[in-house]
Amino acid sequence: MSVFRYMMRTDSPKGFNSKSIPKSAVVAGGDLWLVVAAAAVIMVAGRAKLQWDQIIAHTLLLSILVLAATPIPKEPRKLHQFFQEDFLDLDLEMKLSPKVEVSDLMEELSRMRRENKGLHQRLRIMSGNYNALHAQLNDLKSKNDSAKERSQSRKRKAGEDYAEFINGTNSGTENAHQSTASDKTEDSSCKKLRETPNTMGKVSTIVVPIGESDTSSVVKDGYQWRKYGQKVTRDNPSPRAYFKCSFAPSCPVKKRVQRSAEDPRVVIATYEGDHNHFQPAASNSSHRTVNLSPSMVSSAPTWALDLMQPAASMHCEAKMPVRESETPMESQRCLVAQMASSLTKNPSFTAALAAAVSGSILDWTKTEN
């Protein structure tokens, strides 16, 4: 929250006073934050081309979060003080002369510690509110989705598009079968497998770039496979090969490999089931970590992107879609992981972190001397 306020502070370098606050905002602090949140959301929405209902929803959410986390005085005079004190903090820091005494520094340090503690508390409250709202949103979404699903399930014939089937492992109960991008005739088997309960283990599909001259269509994923069949499928000139895992005799894992009808430079490998043995050493640690071509990332938005993520964030982001079974603890962990990953990806954050670490090391060496 403080970051947010400091950001505003940089936007108005001469500082806040009550004159610069709209009269409507002075009436109540909540209105001010509503106005601020609305302005922020509208700015973002202009770039993201959001709809108005989305803008309103985001504005309300943002203002609720801000209000929940920030004890803003309601009286205009106190509000004025509040901004004066809070937004002039940075100026105090900037005006520190080189001859500042140690006691001042210590005081500043303790003040910052207090502020840090307060920020921690606010963050906790915010994340709690976020979780509650998220759960509520998920609930509403799932209700909405189930209603839609019921009305559309009868209309919906085949023709699962590529983006849907590429998400095989994402949705546990559905998408038990995958096919090539243009293969709309496999809908019968899609239906067939969709009706069966999810007892055959998880199914995942990967797209592996392969040389056009390479006719073997072998996906090197580290396991040993025995080919037990080959079929020519409709709508695809290249045959589909069927493999069983031969590393362990009792291993139930199967895979189907077929060149894409649209792009013969890639093969689509569909894995079915879980290995009941350790993974033999391999060039690619597993089928989930096989690198994907950039072209496939663009055409396979969710799962393909997840494959490109590091393991930690992949675990999280792959599960981020709304799940009713998701516990608050899990979602919180995911939230933390997301925050951490977004922070570590942020170069300014890493620079600030490096500066802080080096500064503390310097301080430490000074105190040691």
Add this chain to the structure above:
DNA sequence: CGTATTTGACCTGCGC
């Protein structure tokens, strides 16, 4: 000779 691959036959489910 043992193992892996090939390939035609067979099975199963679905739509008509």
Add this chain to the structure above:
DNA sequence: GCGCAGGTCAAATACG
């Protein structure tokens, strides 16, 4: 019931 398409089996074949 028939035809179609996908999946699997197993005898034949290839290979080291």
